[in-house]
Amino acid sequence: MRKVRENITERLGLCLFIVMVSLSLLGSELSLKKASIFTESDPLKVSGRVIEVALPVSGSNDYRRIKLRLNRQTVISIGLNLNRLPAGSSAEDIQRGAIMTVSGIYSRGKTTQNPGGFSEKNWFRSEGISAKLTSAQLIALEPAARCYRPLQALDRFRLRSLELLEKSFAPQSAVAVPSAIRDLQLSTEGIMPALLMGHTGGMTAYTSKALSEAGAYHLVCVSGMHLMFFLLPFRKLSAWVSLNFRSKRRLLSVVVLIPALLSGFGHGINRATLLFLLASLDSRMQRRTDKINSLALAASFLLLLQPFAVRQRGFWMSFIAAGSLKCLSPQAENRLVNNLISSLGVFLILLPLTAKQQQGANLLAPFANIILIPMATYLTVVGFLILFLSFMFPFLSTQINLLAALLTDAVLRLWLKLIQLLANCRSTFLCYSQLVFAALLIITAVSIYLLYRSAHYKLALAALLLLLALSLFPWFSRQSEEQLDIIFLDVGQGDATLLFLPQGQTILIDGGDAGMGYQRILPALRSQGRDHVDLALITHGHSDHAVGVIELMSLGRIKSLLLPQLAEKRPADCSQVSAVAHNPFDPNEFDWMSYLLEFAAEEKIAVRHTVAGEQFSLDGVQISFIAPNAEDLYRNDDANNSSLVFYLDYYQHSILFTADMTKETEERLVLSEKLRPVDYLHVAHHGSRLTSGTEFLEQIQAAWAIISVGENNLYNHPHPDTLDRLSEQNAGIVRLDESAAFFLRLSEADSRIVLWQ
Numbered sequence: 001m002r003k004v005r006e007n008i009t010e011r012l013g014l015c016l017f018i019v020m021v022s023l024s025l026l027g028s029e030l031s032l033k034k035a036s037i038f039t040e041s042d043p044l045k046v047s048g049r050v051i052e053v054a055l056p057v058s059g060s061n062d063y064r065r066i067k068l069r070l071n072r073q074t075v076i077s078i079g080l081n082l083n084r085l086p087a088g089s090s091a092e093d094i095q096r097g098a099i100m101t102v103s104g105i106y107s108r109g110k111t112t113q114n115p116g117g118f119s120e121k122n123w124f125r126s127e128g129i130s131a132k133l134t135s136a137q138l139i140a141l142e143p144a145a146r147c148y149r150p151l152q153a154l155d156r157f158r159l160r161s162l163e164l165l166e167k168s169f170a171p172q173s174a175v176a177v178p179s180a181i182r183d184l185q186l187s188t189e190g191i192m193p194a195l196l197m198g199h200t201g202g203m204t205a206y207t208s209k210a211l212s213e214a215g216a217y218h219l220v221c222v223s224g225m226h227l228m229f230f231l232l233p234f235r236k237l238s239a240w241v242s243l244n245f246r247s248k249r250r251l252l253s254v255v256v257l258i259p260a261l262l263s264g265f266g267h268g269i270n271r272a273t274l275l276f277l278l279a280s281l282d283s284r285m286q287r288r289t290d291k292i293n294s295l296a297l298a299a300s301f302l303l304l305l306q307p308f309a310v311r312q313r314g315f316w317m318s319f320i321a322a323g324s325l326k327c328l329s330p331q332a333e334n335r336l337v338n339n340l341i342s343s344l345g346v347f348l349i350l351l352p353l354t355a356k357q358q359q360g361a362n363l364l365a366p367f368a369n370i371i372l373i374p375m376a377t378y379l380t381v382v383g384f385l386i387l388f389l390s391f392m393f394p395f396l397s398t399q400i401n402l403l404a405a406l407l408t409d410a411v412l413r414l415w416l417k418l419i420q421l422l423a424n425c426r427s428t429f430l431c432y433s434q435l436v437f438a439a440l441l442i443i444t445a446v447s448i449y450l451l452y453r454s455a456h457y458k459l460a461l462a463a464l465l466l467l468l469a470l471s472l473f474p475w476f477s478r479q480s481e482e483q484l485d486i487i488f489l490d491v492g493q494g495d496a497t498l499l500f501l502p503q504g505q506t507i508l509i510d511g512g513d514a515g516m517g518y519q520r521i522l523p524a525l526r527s528q529g530r531d532h533v534d535l536a537l538i539t540h541g542h543s544d545h546a547v548g549v550i551e552l553m554s555l556g557r558i559k560s561l562l563l564p565q566l567a568e569k570r571p572a573d574c575s576q577v578s579a580v581a582h583n584p585f586d587p588n589e590f591d592w593m594s595y596l597l598e599f600a601a602e603e604k605i606a607v608r609h610t611v612a613g614e615q616f617s618l619d620g621v622q623i624s625f626i627a628p629n630a631e632d633l634y635r636n637d638d639a640n641n642s643s644l645v646f647y648l649d650y651y652q653h654s655i656l657f658t659a660d661m662t663k664e665t666e667e668r669l670v671l672s673e674k675l676r677p678v679d680y681l682h683v684a685h686h687g688s689r690l691t692s693g694t695e696f697l698e699q700i701q702a703a704w705a706i707i708s709v710g711e712n713n714l715y716n717h718p719h720p721d722t723l724d725r726l727s728e729q730n731a732g733i734v735r736l737d738e739s740a741a742f743f744l745r746l747s748e749a750d751s752r753i754v755l756w757q
Contacts, residue, residue, distance in 0.1 A: 013297035020303040024310035028128065031307075034073040035130035037108075041712075044106040044133065046070055050098045050144070053155060055162055055264075057201040058190070062091070067129065068100060077129050078102055078136040089141045096151045097144025104133030105712070113490040113740040115756060116359045116523030128308040134712070154261060158197065161262055164390040165193045165383070166202065167397065168404045180543075181595065183514065184554055186210060186420050188412050191220075195376065196383045198222035198263040206554050207416070209518045212358060213423035213555060215347075215365025219376045222263040223318060224272030229380040230259045249280050268318045274298035275322075295323055317353055324349045351435070359526035360431040368422050375415045382407045424556040426532060433529040484621060484650045486744040487756075489524055490736045491516040493686065493710030493717070494544030495659065499648075500528060501619040508533040508558075509657060511548025518551050524741070525557075535618070537562045539644040539659030541593030550596055553603055560606040564642040566593065567633040591639040610644070622649040626674050632665050640685070641665065647678070651748045656700055658684035658691070666696050675699040679751060680744065681731070683707045687718020697729045704732045704753070706744075711737040 038044050052067040062082040069075050080102075082091040094100070108131045109121035124130070144152065169192040182189075183205045190202025200208060200220055211217045234255050238248040253276075260266075260273045278294045299319050302309055309315040324346045347366035355361045386404045393400065422428075430438065482502035489496040491512030498521070499507040506525065511517050525531065536549045536558045552558050600607050611633075615624040627645035635641045643659035654677075658666075661684040669675055670693075681702035684691040686709045705726045709717045718735065726733055734742065734753065743754040 013293040013295075013300065016300045017296035017303075020300040021310055024303045024307040028308050028311060031073045031128065032125060032130065036070060036074040038106045038131070040107055042106060043103060045101065045103045045139065046076070046133075047099065047101040047140075048074075048076070050094065050096050050100055051075065053094065053096060055158060055197075055199050055201065058162075058166060064094070066094070066100075068102070073130075075129050077124070077132040078104065079134075080136055080138060085138055085141075089138060093141055093143050095144055095148070096155060097148030099142035099144075100138065101140040102133060102136050102138055104136035107132050107134060111740075114520050114524050115487065115741065116525075116527030117520055117741075118523075126308060126311040126313075154264075158262060158264060161197065161387060162193055162199060162202075164387060165196065166190075168192075168386050168390055168401055169383075169408065170401075180514065180547075184547075184550055184599075186416055188409075188416065191412060191416070192379070192383050192408070194220035195226070195380050196222070196259075196262060196387065198266050198269070205515060205518060206551070209551075209555065210416075210419050210423035213362060213429070214368065214372075214419045215354070215362045216369065216372050216419055216422075219372065221268055221314070222259060222266050223268030224275070224322060226380055227256065227259050227269060227272040227276065229377050230384055231256065232381060233385070253277060253280050266314075268314070270302055271295075271298050271318050271322060274301055292323060295319060313353060313357065317350055320353075321346050321350060355432050355435050359523050360429055360531070361435060362422065362425070362429045364422055364425060364428045368418070372415065372418060375411055375418075378411060379408055379415065426556055429531055431526045431529050431531055482620065482747065484746040485528075486655075486746070487524060487528075488682075488706055488708065488734075488736060488742055488744065489516075489520055490740045491520055491548065491708070492544075493713045493715070494548070495539070495682075495686075495708045496521055496548060497657075497682075498524060498528075499621070500530065501621060503619045504530075505534045505619055506530050506532070507618070507621075508536045508549065508552075510539055510545040510659070511536065511550075511552065513544045514547045514551075516551070517548035518555075521548055521552060522555070522557065532557045532559065534559050535562060536560070537623075537644065538564075538593075538596070539657070540564060540639045540642050541591040541596065542639055542660065543590070543592060545659065546592040546596055550592070550599060553596075553599055553605060556603070558605055560608070561596075561600055562608050562610060563593065563596075564628055564644050565609045565611045565633060567642070593639070612645075620650060623647070624649070626669060627661065627665050629668075631668065632662075635662075635664060638662065645669070647676075650746045653680075653746045653751045654678040655680040655682065655744075656702070657682045660685045661691060663690045663693075666691055666693060670695050670699060677701040680704045680706060683718070683722070683726070685717075686710075686713075686715070687722045687735075688715075689719035689721050692722050692725060694725055694728070697725055697731070701729070702731050704734065707733065707735045709735060709737045713737075 046068070048068040048070040050066055051069045054065040056062065056064060064080055064082060066078050066080060067075055068078055080094070082094065085091060109124045109129075110119070111121050112119040124132070169188070171188045185204060186207055187204045189204060189207075190200070191207070193199045193202055198221055203211075203220075208217075211220060231252060234252060235248075238251060243251065256273055256276050260269045263269050275294055275298050278297060299315075302315070347369075351361055382404075386400060386407075389400050389403075390397070484502060485500040487498040487500075489498065489512070494512035494516060495510040496512040496516060497509040499509070501507065508521065511521060525533070533552060536552070538546050538549055538561065540546075549558065549561075597607065610625055612625050612627050612629040615622065617623075623646050625644060625646045628642050632641045640660040640662045641664070643661050643665070645656075645658050645661050645665065648655045648657060656678045658681070666684065675696070676699075678700050679702065681692075681697075681700060681704070683705050687707045692705075707718050723733065736742075739755055741756045743756060745752050745754060
């Protein structure tokens with residue numbers, strides 16, 4: 001008992017941390033269960049107090065994500081466009097502490113819709129949010145009380161900092177590129193706000209994904225490393241002016257709060273700031289505290305302020321990384337060796353968490369960080385300097401911008417180029433299942449070594465045989481017969497279908513709209529142990545079918561393309577491209593095919609065109625095209641007329657893919673007598689009223705109809721008339737907006753639909 005008391009006394013912080021974790025888990029769960037629940041998909045009108053106003057994507061953007069507390073346990077998330085407020089309401093009044101009355105469609109958040117995908121519902125739970133309101137409209141607004149002014153001042157400081165950073169480090173581009181295309185390119189846009197403030201919303205989608213693929217995303221999540229960068233010039237300054245120890249500590253204890261204020265008190269920087277202040281307190285009390293104990297005390301204090309942090313992966317990764325560095329503490333004389341050992345150690349310790357989150361890991365990441373971290377250090381120190389000058393001398397903005405470009409432009413571009421090379425290095429990325437298999441092999445090798453060195457032969461041999469059995473289990477668990485797995489992915493209002501062929505090849509049919517390639521298709525690929533697509537078949541050039549494929553091309557994950565024949569080949573026209581930025585919701589505004597061909601030429605991706613009458617076979621899968629023909633291609637300017645329509649046959653099973661086939665093409669096919677009965681129909685144009693007519697359905701006699709459609713989409717697809725016609729033909733209907741992703745498994749013996757969820 002005495003020894004237990006001594007351990008508790010010596011490790012008080014660690015004991016307190018265990019207690020705080022337990023209380024936080026229990027308290028957050030009770031809070032979520034007591035939250036007010038409303039009927040989903042119904043209009044709702046609520047009133048509550050604003051507890052958080054997120055920074056906009058950019059300083060000039062007026063769309064804001066807001067957290068609204070309805071009562072003690074109930075917090076909802078809403079999005080508001082500050083340019084569309086009712087008369088009498090001011091954007092300046094939408095601040096923390098204000099009382100808002102809003103209306104919208106209530107939703108508790110989606111669960112994971114695709115294999116390896118993101119769960120909105122789990123993310124809400126980790127943030128203490130019970131639900132969200134979509135299509136939110138502000139009805140009434142009451143200004144906040146005076147007691148909220150310090151928090152409002154902090155928000156204004158962060159917004160002003162974001163504006164200054166964007167202005168000082170604005171990318172210099174000679175040609176104006178529309179936002180829809182710029183989002184698919186590597187860009188310096190938004191990098192400096194991410195490095196200094198942890199605000200990653202301003203980066204292009206490709207830049208953000210490249211950082212993640214390269215294992216360098218932690219560099220834009222403000223942490224203790226950034227605090228070290230920030231304090232460096234102040235340490236040098238205090239040494240230069242010969243400040244005594246006490247004055248130096250007072251100075252650093254004040255300025256150490258600035259990065260935390262800039263980042264909005266994120267977990268990583270909070271942990272580092274608390275540790276610094278605890279170390280400062282220990283020096284004043286003339287004692288040395290155990291490092292792990294201090295770390296546990298800092299974590300306990302954060303959980304006291306933010307109990308829901310216990311449910312957040314970032315909180316645990318931050319403290320695990322800090323604890324690992326403190327425990328490793330390599331003592332090699334060479335600083336490069338120290339950095340290498342520390343980086344490798346932290347990478348391996350965090351590997352299970354990061355690999356599960358990204359469905360894999362880049363094995364070059366810890367080595368590349370040895371180069372990337374010093375460059376990020378330089379950029380961060382210079383960024384803090386430029387931000388300080390911008391606040392102090394606003395009348396010298398032109399000179400400060402020139403200085404910022406001179407000091408950072410070359411380094412920033414080189415830094416991003418290295419990240420791009422690493423992100424596109426497919427051979428060094430292992431999927432999660434491959435990492436597990438590699439870990440089993442390593443353990444087996446270690447067992448063999450122990451068997452060789454150990455005298456306990458029987459025990460070691462038993463352990464070795466067990467590990468070998470576990471290693472070989474995935475091979476034995478394979479089905480004896482060849483099977484074609486098809487995943488119909490939920491990509492909202494778009495199409496994306498993955499075919500996993502028996503011999504390991506992968507075909508992708510369409511890729512959905514912007515974000516779907518990065519956020520849904522690639523994770524789904526990796527969840528099945530694949531890291532690339534051998535053939536991407538793009539039915540036509542509308543964004544909800546093509547842009548996701550372009551995203552995968554940007555990461556080097558596409559080997560070859562199969563496209564419909566073009567009526568006329570034309571280079572990408574900037575005047576056409578501008579339509580994407582003007583109205584991204586209308587798929588008839590812009591045909592991405594010419595840009596896709598240009599991008600494929602730059603990346604040296606093989607491209608093949610096809611028309612009706614052609615066919616090919618791959619690993620037992622037969623694909624036969626029945627549209628478009630010359631009549632379809634030259635009918636008018638609608639890209640839907642060029643949609644590839646084809647049969648997919650595997651053994652005795654048949655599927656008809658119709659993409660966004662038009663009514664005219666469907667009528668032509670009905671008269672051409674090229675239609676035949678199929679087992680499955682991928683319904684045209686997401687269930688549009690104008691397609692899937694009675695005569696067409698009578699000829700194909702599909703037993704099942706699959707509809708790729710987005711929930712609450714702008715076009716109200718699928719149309720009730722289309723659903724009625726399918727029901728009249730006794731076709732079973734599977735809708736992706738209702739079922740989420742599902743597998744269609746075909747073998748020589750049978751076929752079956754397996755719901756992923």
